């Protein structure tokens with residue numbers, strides 16, 4: 001089945017009870033048993049729920065995996081992966097990553113005696129050097145947030161496979177439409193379903209997908225034991241959103257390209273970070289592992305003034321100043337004070353997250369309106 005068919009059909013059947021074509025919202029916590037242990041595969045909705053199960057099966061198919069698990073948020077999914085580890089274990093992570101993941105690593109799991117090392121992963125030598133006998137997990141985010149670096153997942157997988165280290169990839173920015181990390185050698189794919197997958201900025205949800213049965217069993221155990229699951233109503237909304245993922249992504253990519261190209265030629269803009277540019281430092285890796293370049297763009301302003309950046313973002317009429325990304329509507333944010341405020345300022349500057357850096361999530365509106373919005377806001381500074 002091709003991707004555009006999978007989003008609509010994979011893992012989904014007409015409802016066995018009624019024939020309803022659309023997966024119903026099974027708003028129930030529990031299920032009748034004929035005799036103790038004699039049930040239809042569902043016992044209690046923390047463990048499994050038919051609406052959530054349909055979504056989990058659909059996501060597993062989209063990522064070319066076997067097992068899907070959904071959680072109450074993207075970070076609950078990250079949390080579940082980290083719970084595979086124990087005190088003394090070590091994790092090597094992308095140095096340029098989602099601020100919430102960084103906070104969970106350094107202020108959550110570090111306190112339980114798990115050690116985190118952050119390295120620039122487009123340099124595989126830096127990864128090799130950071131590995132110790134206690135390294136159990138490598139955490140990759142690509143494209144990285146907000147600097148849009150691209151990490152060669154297949155190259156990292158070569159390192160992890162040799163040493164029996166788990167490789168997890170946060171595929172939130174790319175989505176399975178653009179890239180499938182399991183096929184590149186990753187063991188676990190993580191998503192903030194909140195973003196492109198659900199796609200309409202109305203749900204908070206996370207997901208994990210894997211192929212290995214033993215790994216899946218351990219993750220299901222954590223999902224059931226910790227109980228950070230999503231509800232049936234949200235599962236329904238995510239399923240509904242996913243049915244147009246391929247169409248939305250196509251438009252996000254087209255709009256992203258036009259917006260990035262416009263910004264690059266604008267005299268008030270300093271740098272534009274978008275992996276589709278030929279001279280992007282990791283463009284060849286992007287070309288190899290992704291099918292297109294997405295709608296996420298970061299840019300900085302000439303003069304690097306925070307005031308200019310703030311003025312610009314509050315002048316926009318269509319780009320809404322808000323955290324998050326990947327919805328149908330265009331959003332903008334200021335990483336240094338919003339999504340990445342939990343990263344110390346010295347670390348931030350080193351990564352390129354300067355005071356005038358602005359991140360855009362190009363939505364699926366008419367691109368002429370997006371360009372006009374950017375153009376008139378840039379005139380105001």
Ligand SMILES: *Cc1c(COP(=O)(O)O)cnc(C)c1O
Pocket residue numbers: 073074075076098100101141145170172173191192193194195204205206
């Ligand atoms: C938003 C996001 C997360 C966290 O997901 P939530 O659903 O907000 O908990 C993790 N990684 C990336 C790349 C994100 O953009």
